[in-house]
Every structure is written in structure tokens, then in C-alpha cells.
Amino acid sequence: MSVSQADFNQALAVGRPPNITKLFPNSRALIVSGKVIDRALRSKGKAMTIAANGRNNFIIRGALLAAQRANAAIIIEIARSEGGANAYCPVNYWNMAMQVDQAMNELGITVPVAIHADHYGIKKETDLDFAKVEIPTIFEAGITSIAIDASHLPDDKNLLTNLALAQLVPTWAGLETEIGEIKGSQGLSTAAEALFLIQGLNAHNIFPDWIALNNGTTHGIEESGQGIQVGLTAEIHAGLAPYHISGAQHGTSGNSSERLREIAAKTTTTKANVATALQMVSWGLQVNDYGNAILDENGNFIKVKDAGVTENMWQQMVAHAEANGWKKGNYKSLNLPFEPKLMGQPKAIRERMAKRVEDFVYNLLTNVFNAQDSAPLAIQAILEKGSYDMGAKVERIEDPANWTGEKITRRAASLGSDKGPAGDFDD
Structure with a gap:
């Protein structure tokens, strides 16, 4: 599947959101709302695309080159823990769009790409005031999609937090919501929890594009014994069918290709x-x-000779981690201090990292996710709408009178859900 130059130019003219056109008025990069990416994968069917966490510039470049090669629409993202105010990565909420736009123009990337603020976490009610100040700034910096993650809170507080913060998200932007922290086989999400959250949002004219679940997977470097529970995911998605919400699969690293193919084929997941891993x-x-x-x-990582960073650079990275007492799961903290050193490597080294x-x-895109040739479908969605704003996939179904603050609290109390153990489950 290919896109004519005329269609690409038209998509470029009408498909870029206002914050992107303001920031990059002369750009040829087709940066779009997350809604566009979701629509493309839903249109293809039994397909999902990568949401690549761009912890460093090489990941961004490599993911974009892969998307171009696969003719796939993709998402570049960073989570609040990775790239928020207390970032451990050099890529953050405020420079990610700039890095993506620059790389797309330099590398000639013509597939549609969304810029996603993942896991915008709210862990306590006092976080709300800070979020109300910060969220508008990330959209000013070029974010085109966001995941409001109040899954750490009880069900009623999760819904109420989503209701409060969704008001700060442009109506054209992609919106993800979440139930259940990513805790492996503990505190698994239920169909009742998911329905409660989506119905409550629907009653107040908020229509998320994606819902993320705790469906058995984990974050981090360890392989989970159980991994994604495909049956549970399919059951929850089926219960949400009237609301046309797609799935967002978190913790994809740690699951076999076979299991990920199942998620794409048997659920309504469009974002992985x-x-x-990247x-x-x-x-x-x-x-x-x-x-x-x-x-x-x-118990040490195995460095592949003549791949990625130089052997000398890897020795420096290991020494830095050891000097700071960082265990394997905390090697992620090397991203921030080492980015300047990695950018200072010879071009051949930088290119092999991205390659x-x-x-x-x-x-992943072509042999696992079935995302190939989704880019033209995204462009088709823009052209059919004649706009960067895809609108909602569903209208209001629920009666707002049944979803007042008092009734939300009463309904939540009847769910009796198990949230699993307390702790820090951020990636």
C-alpha cells in the first residue's frame, strides 16, 4: 500500500494538530494525534502498533526508521517516571516532540507518528494541583496524546481524577486511561472495574481511545512466568464493546512473540x-x-561484540552503575548521564545503535504486531475527516444523573476489587 504525494501533502496540511503546526510551522513531519494511530490499527483489524519508549535518541531514530520500512503508523512515548519532572532519561515530555520532528525531517520519515505522554501518574490526591499546572505545558511542548494513570488510587478516586484531568486534555488529543497497576499476576483487573471507569467517563462526555489493564504482565527486565493473560484481556474488551475503546498493552517486554500475536488477534488492543527491551x-x-x-x-548482562555502544563505553556504563549501587533493574538510570557521551561516539557507532x-x-511491527501498511490507513482517516481531529468513537450512552460524585463512591464500594500489594511498580 502506498500514498500519493498529493495525499501526503494534503494530510500534512490538515492532519497536524495546532500545537505541532505552531511549534514546527515549516516541518514535513506528519506528527498526528494519538487518535489517528488508533483509528488506523482498528481499521486494519487484529493489529496493534508499537508505542516505543524513547529513552534515548537512538531508540527514537531506530523506531522511526523501522516504521518507515514497515509502512506503519507508530507512537513515540515517554512515561512520567522516565521523562517527567524527575526524569531519569534525557528524552522528556518537553523535548520529545522536538527530537521526533527533527529526526523525521532528517531521515525522510513520512509515516504518521503520535507523541504520547505515557503513565501520567497520580498516586495521591495532592498530586492533582501539580498536574493541573504541568499537563498544559506538555501539550504546549508538542505532546499529542496522554495516558492519565490514576490506577494507584481506589476505583472511585481513579474515576474522579480522570474526570478532573481530562478537562485539561485537548479534545483532539489521544486519551488513555488505566485500571490496575502493572503488578504481574497480583491484583488483576476485572471486567467490572473496567466497565465502572469507562461508563463513568462516558456519562461526563469523556471518551478514551485506550484502556490499559493489569492483565498479568510486568514492567522491567525480568521475564514473567505468566505474562499477558489473553483470555482475561479479551473478556474485558468484550464487555467494553459498546464504548468502542481499544486496548493499550503495557509491559510488552517479557512476553513471547506468540503471546503478543494472540493479543493482536484476539483482543481490541491497538497500542503496545x-x-x-529497546x-x-x-x-x-x-x-x-x-x-x-x-x-x-x-548474573551480568552480556554485551554483544561490535553491536550497540563500544566495549569501552559499556565498561564505563557498568562502572558507573556499580559505583552508584544500581542493580540490573536500575541500569535505566544510565540513560540520563550517558546520553552526551553516547552522542559523542563516532557516527558509525551511533548508526549501529539505531540500526x-x-x-x-x-x-515486531511486521512479524508480531501485524502493523505493516497501517500508515496509509492513518492518512486515509485524516483525509476522510479533513482534519487533525478524529472526534470520539462513541456518543454518550450513560445518564450523568447516575454518575454524580456520591453515586460514584457508592458504586465503587460495591466492586470489592483486589488491587494487589502496595509498592512502586513504575517502569
């Missing part, structure tokens, strides 16, 4: 987050089919 791949570490780093007999990411992502 990949974070840790970081490891860019550095040149050995990973398995799950995207998890393979450890040697001493390794490109090959890894291309395989």
Missing part, C-alpha cells in the same frame, strides 16, 4: 508499549525473544 537493544546487549536481557552465569533498534522494532 515497549520500553526496556534500551537494552540500543546499548548492544543480548536479548531473547521476550525482549529481556540475557544474563551470564554470574539495531530498527531491526528489532521492524520485526
Whole structure:
């Protein structure tokens, strides 16, 4: 499937949101709302695309090159823990759009790309005041999609937080909501919880594009024994069918290709987050089919010779981690201090880092996610709408009189859901 130059030019003229046209008035990069990406994958059917966590510039470049090669619409994202006010990555909410726009223009990327603020976490009610100030600033910086993650809170507080913060999200922007922290097999999400959240939002004219669940997966470098529970995911998605909401699969690293193919084929998932695997791949570490780093007999990462960073640079990174007492899961904190050093490597080294990411992502897009040739479908959606604003996939179904603050609290109390153990489950 291909797109004519005339159609691309028209999509470029009408498909870029107002914040993007203001920031990059002369750009040829087709940066779009997250809604556009979701529509494209829904149109293809039994397909999802990567939401690549751009922890470093090489991941961004590699993911974009893979998308171009696969003719796939994709999402570049960063989570609040990775790129928020207390970032451990050099890519953050305020420079991600700029980095993506620059790379797309330099590399000749013509597929549609959304810029997603993932896991905008609210862990306590006092976080709300800060969020009300900060969220508008990330849209000013070029974000085109956001995940409001108040899954750490009880069900009623999760819904009320979403109601409060959704008012700060432009109506054209992609919107993701979440139930259940990513805790592996503990505190699994239920169909009742999901329906409660989506019905309550619908009653107040808020129509998310995606819902993320705790469906058995985990964040980080460890392979989960259980992984994604496809049956549970399909059951929850089926219960939400009247609301036309898509699934967002978190913690994709750590699940086999076979299981990810099942998620694409048997659920309404259109967005698959990949974070840790891309970081490891860019550095040149050995990973398995799950995207998890393979450890040697001493429990150390295995650096592939002549792949990723230089051997000398990797030794420096390991020494820095050891000096700071960072265990394997905390190697992610190397991203921020080492980005200038990595950018200072010879061009051939920088290009092989991006190339390794490109090959890894291309395989996911074409052989696992069924995302190939979704780019023309995204452009078609823009042209059919004649706008950057796709609108909602559903109208209001629920009666707002049944979803007042008091009734929300009463309904939530009857759910009796198990949220699993307390702790820090951020990626």
C-alpha cells in the first residue's frame, strides 16, 4: 500500500494538530494525534502498533526508521517516571516532540507518528494541583496524546481524577486511561472495574481511545512466568464493546512473540508499549525473544561484540552503575548521564545503535504486531475527516444523573476489587 504525494501533502496540511503546526510551522513531519494511530490499527483489524519508549535518541531514530520500512503508523512515548519532572532519561515530555520532528525531517520519515505522554501518574490526591499546572505545558511542548494513570488510587478516586484531568486534555488529543497497576499476576483487573471507569467517563462526555489493564504482565527486565493473560484481556474488551475503546498493552517486554500475536488477534488492543527491551537493544546487549536481557552465569548482562555502544563505553556504563549501587533493574538510570557521551561516539557507532533498534522494532511491527501498511490507513482517516481531529468513537450512552460524585463512591464500594500489594511498580 502506498500514498500519493498529493495525499501526503494534503494530510500534512490538515492532519497536524495546532500545537505541532505552531511549534514546527515549516516541518514535513506528519506528527498526528494519538487518535489517528488508533483509528488506523482498528481499521486494519487484529493489529496493534508499537508505542516505543524513547529513552534515548537512538531508540527514537531506530523506531522511526523501522516504521518507515514497515509502512506503519507508530507512537513515540515517554512515561512520567522516565521523562517527567524527575526524569531519569534525557528524552522528556518537553523535548520529545522536538527530537521526533527533527529526526523525521532528517531521515525522510513520512509515516504518521503520535507523541504520547505515557503513565501520567497520580498516586495521591495532592498530586492533582501539580498536574493541573504541568499537563498544559506538555501539550504546549508538542505532546499529542496522554495516558492519565490514576490506577494507584481506589476505583472511585481513579474515576474522579480522570474526570478532573481530562478537562485539561485537548479534545483532539489521544486519551488513555488505566485500571490496575502493572503488578504481574497480583491484583488483576476485572471486567467490572473496567466497565465502572469507562461508563463513568462516558456519562461526563469523556471518551478514551485506550484502556490499559493489569492483565498479568510486568514492567522491567525480568521475564514473567505468566505474562499477558489473553483470555482475561479479551473478556474485558468484550464487555467494553459498546464504548468502542481499544486496548493499550503495557509491559510488552517479557512476553513471547506468540503471546503478543494472540493479543493482536484476539483482543481490541491497538497500542503496545515497549520500553526496556529497546534500551537494552540500543546499548548492544543480548536479548531473547521476550525482549529481556540475557544474563551470564554470574548474573551480568552480556554485551554483544561490535553491536550497540563500544566495549569501552559499556565498561564505563557498568562502572558507573556499580559505583552508584544500581542493580540490573536500575541500569535505566544510565540513560540520563550517558546520553552526551553516547552522542559523542563516532557516527558509525551511533548508526549501529539505531540500526539495531530498527531491526528489532521492524520485526515486531511486521512479524508480531501485524502493523505493516497501517500508515496509509492513518492518512486515509485524516483525509476522510479533513482534519487533525478524529472526534470520539462513541456518543454518550450513560445518564450523568447516575454518575454524580456520591453515586460514584457508592458504586465503587460495591466492586470489592483486589488491587494487589502496595509498592512502586513504575517502569
